[in-house]
Amino acid sequence: MARRKTANPARPWYVRVLRYTLFAGLAGLVALAIAVGVAWSTLPSYEELKQSPNGQMIRVHAADGTVIISLGPSFGAWLPYSAIPKVMTDAMVSVEDRRYRWHPGVDPLGIARSMIVRVEKGHFTQGGSTITQQLARNVFLTNDKTWTRKIREIILALALERKFSKDQVLELYLNRVYFGGGAYGIDAASRKFFGHPANQLSLAEAAIIAGLVKAPSNYSPTADAKAAIGRAGVVLAAMQSAGVVTAAQVQAADPANVKLAPEQNSTSVRYFTDWALPQLETLIDESEAPIDVWTTIDINMQRAADAAIRANAPPGTQGALVAIDRDGAVRAMVGGTDYVTSIYNRATQAVRQPGSAFKLFVYLAALEAGFNAESPVVDEPVDINGWRPRNSNGRFAGDMNLRTAFAYSVNTIAAKIGAEVGTSAIAGMAQRLGITTPINTLPSMVLGTSDVRLIDMTRAYASVASKGVAIVPYGIVKVTTDKGEVLYEHEPDLSRVLIPPQVAAGMTDLLQTAVSVGTGKAAQIGRPVAGKTGTTSSNKDGWFMGFSSGLTTGVWMGRDDAHAVRGLQGGTAPARAFSAFMRVAVANRKVEPFDTQVTLPEWQLEPDEETYFGGPDNGVFVDADGNPVGSPEATPEGVVANPGSPDDSGNPPSELLPQGDRPNQ
Numbered sequence: 230m231a232r233r234k235t236a237n238p239a240r241p242w243y244v245r246v247l248r249y250t251l252f253a254g255l256a257g258l259v260a261l262a263i264a265v266g267v268a269w270s271t272l273p274s275y276e277e278l279k280q281s282p283n284g285q286m287i288r289v290h291a292a293d294g295t296v297i298i299s300l301g302p303s304f305g306a307w308l309p310y311s312a313i314p315k316v317m318t319d320a321m322v323s324v325e326d327r328r329y330r331w332h333p334g335v336d337p338l339g340i341a342r343s344m345i346v347r348v349e350k351g352h353f354t355q356g357g358s359t360i361t362q363q364l365a366r367n368v369f370l371t372n373d374k375t376w377t378r379k380i381r382e383i384i385l386a387l388a389l390e391r392k393f394s395k396d397q398v399l400e401l402y403l404n405r406v407y408f409g410g411g412a413y414g415i416d417a418a419s420r421k422f423f424g425h426p427a428n429q430l431s432l433a434e435a436a437i438i439a440g441l442v443k444a445p446s447n448y449s450p451t452a453d454a455k456a457a458i459g460r461a462g463v464v465l466a467a468m469q470s471a472g473v474v475t476a477a478q479v480q481a482a483d484p485a486n487v488k489l490a491p492e493q494n495s496t497s498v499r500y501f502t503d504w505a506l507p508q509l510e511t512l513i514d515e516s517e518a519p520i521d522v523w524t525t526i527d528i529n530m531q532r533a534a535d536a537a538i539r540a541n542a543p544p545g546t547q548g549a550l551v552a553i554d555r556d557g558a559v560r561a562m563v564g565g566t567d568y569v570t571s572i573y574n575r576a577t578q579a580v581r582q583p584g585s586a587f588k589l590f591v592y593l594a595a596l597e598a599g600f601n602a603e604s605p606v607v608d609e610p611v612d613i614n615g616w617r618p619r620n621s622n623g624r625f626a627g628d629m630n631l632r633t634a635f636a637y638s639v640n641t642i643a644a645k646i647g648a649e650v651g652t653s654a655i656a657g658m659a660q661r662l663g664i665t666t667p668i669n670t671l672p673s674m675v676l677g678t679s680d681v682r683l684i685d686m687t688r689a690y691a692s693v694a695s696k697g698v699a700i701v702p703y704g705i706v707k708v709t710t711d712k713g714e715v716l717y718e719h720e721p722d723l724s725r726v727l728i729p730p731q732v733a734a735g736m737t738d739l740l741q742t743a744v745s746v747g748t749g750k751a752a753q754i755g756r757p758v759a760g761k762t763g764t765t766s767s768n769k770d771g772w773f774m775g776f777s778s779g780l781t782t783g784v785w786m787g788r789d790d791a792h793a794v795r796g797l798q799g800g801t802a803p804a805r806a807f808s809a810f811m812r813v814a815v816a817n818r819k820v821e822p823f824d825t826q827v828t829l830p831e832w833q834l835e836p837d838e839e840t841y842f843g844g845p846d847n848g849v850f851v852d853a854d855g856n857p858v859g860s861p862e863a864t865p866e867g868v869v870a871n872p873g874s875p876d877d878s879g880n881p882p883s884e885l886l887p888q889g890d891r892p893n894q
Contacts, residue, residue: 305416409445424490586763587677636747762799
């Protein structure tokens with residue numbers, strides 16, 4: 230019997246591989262289609278995608294309306310596709326995705342190129358991503374360079390192009406992509422870099438913006454203009470290669486001639502915005518939609534304040550300045566010599582001893598109690614329950630009037646006033662005028678031993694300048710939505726009178742004398758000025774507080790660690806900084822004489838002498854805890870005896886100095 234032949238001999242291996250590959254490919258396509266369908270069904274609507282992402286954008290305006298700083302993401306105006314300049318769409322498509330109009334959301338050639346690079350370099354690059362893929366990543370995903378994220382990106386890109394037209398996808402992309410500097414979308418980028426809306430973009434400007442997508446931080450025109458111009462040249466070459474511009478147009482564009490918008494000064498002004506913006510929580514309820522905050526800050530004054538502090542602060546010291554207008558508007562605020570290295574705001578946060586600048590409250594209490602500028606007083610040794618204040622050289626001048634005592638910051642007279650009117654009355658006066666820190670009522674408090682804040686002291690002097698009317702510092706004028714709806718508007722209250730007008734006038738008279746012939750001569754600016762110096766023991770703090778032409782300015786200088794600063798007195802560097810700032814700040818204001826006439830004291834010191842006895846205007850001694858102990862020779866009851874002796878200059882030993890404020894930096 231014949232043997233039957235075996236049927237179905239084994240097929241070649243490559244046939245099986247091909248069959249399995251086709252099966253796997255078909256299964257993959259089915260799975261991809263299902264994944265795209267699911268993604269398509271879950272995509273937000275077009276209107277929802279047009280909404281700004283999470284994170285409130287806050288634009289802060291100066292008093293003249295210019296934007297001084299933008300915080301949070303900035304999205305500009307949404308431009309519909311019809312309003313986007315053709316040079317912008319052509320530039321973006323040419324450099325980022327030349328086959329954009331033909332692929333279904335992903336570019337097989339781009340993906341293949343990306344895979345090859347992945348194998349060669351061991352990591353993904355973004356070169357293979359289409360515009361649609363970039364949109365999917367920016368809106369829905371992160372920038373993690375993993376296979377999983379890449380697959381999800383492809384699925385979302387395919388779904389986006391199934392749901393929206395090419396023009397819609399490009400509109401979304403150009404209004405949502407990040408261009409650096411906090412700017413999202415071409416309108417925000419155009420306003421930031423060129424100072425005008427995106428519908429006015431030129432060819433060269435469009436090329437610069439299109440070039441930013443690859444690496445916003447590297448090609449930012451404000452960070453590296455040369456790199457931005459070079460990258461824009463690459464974009465223009467790509468546009469010419471794609472046939473959307475001619476060689477003549479490329480040559481005429483010349484990105485090097487593009488005028489950039491001036492960079493905002495966001496250094497020293499940040500002290501002001503750090504103080505003002507937290508107040509928004511109590512002023513408005515809006516916390517998501519973009520808002521514009523219109524502030525009181527004067528750009529020219531702020532620039533002058535920063536320059537005055539930097540130029541006059543002694544080496545190794547810090548400085549702070551606050552300028553308050555007649556209605557309480559803060560026109561300038563400097564919290565330190567360099568915001569970049571220290572954001573600690575010494576104008577609003579630091580508490581330091583004011584020295585004789587505190588005598589404002591002593592003499593206000595005296596004037597309110599019936600004293601006047603001509604009241605006779607005697608500079609002589611004083612002993613108040615064991616506290617014996619001294620003048621730096623140990624001498625006493627004898628008979629004088631109150632005006633002279635204030636002009637030359639005589640300590641013994643301040644001590645006598647404190648004993649007569651009561652330290653509780655003086656503390657109450659300080660609190661009445663806006664001092665918010667605790668004030669001790671020991672006899673030595675008249676020499677400024679209680680810690681205060683610069684902004685509070687400036688506020689108090691401003692209330693005297695306003696003839697006794699309460700002045701409350703404010704920095705926010707109004708808050709609006711990006712569409713102009715007013716959410717908040719400040720209404721100054723000038724109805725509260727803190728001290729009688731005649732008392733304020735008498736105090737202004739004394740303050741004017743202190744600048745004309747007393748310790749504050751360095752603060753003169755060529756027009757009427759009223760003010761007072763302050764210097765603490767061992768020259769650890771220097772203050773000058775004063776006002777002119779409706780503007781009140783306070784200056785503090787010292788070290789953060791409260792160590793002594795050689796030569797620092799209120800009438801030196803702080804007074805000079807005050808003068809440098811005020812000459813600029815009030816230059817365009819009308820000269821305003823005070824209501825009182827200056828009467829010179831019955832005697833004057835040599836013109837080159839700084840203070841009454843040529844030394845600090847606060848001779849009080851304090852222990853390591855800041856408690857006053859009088860002179861080293863006399864220790865009040867309840868205070869540990871003097872552990873050391875003064876140095877050769879008459880300053881107390883270091884163990885008797887207050888520790889001061891030590892901020893974290």
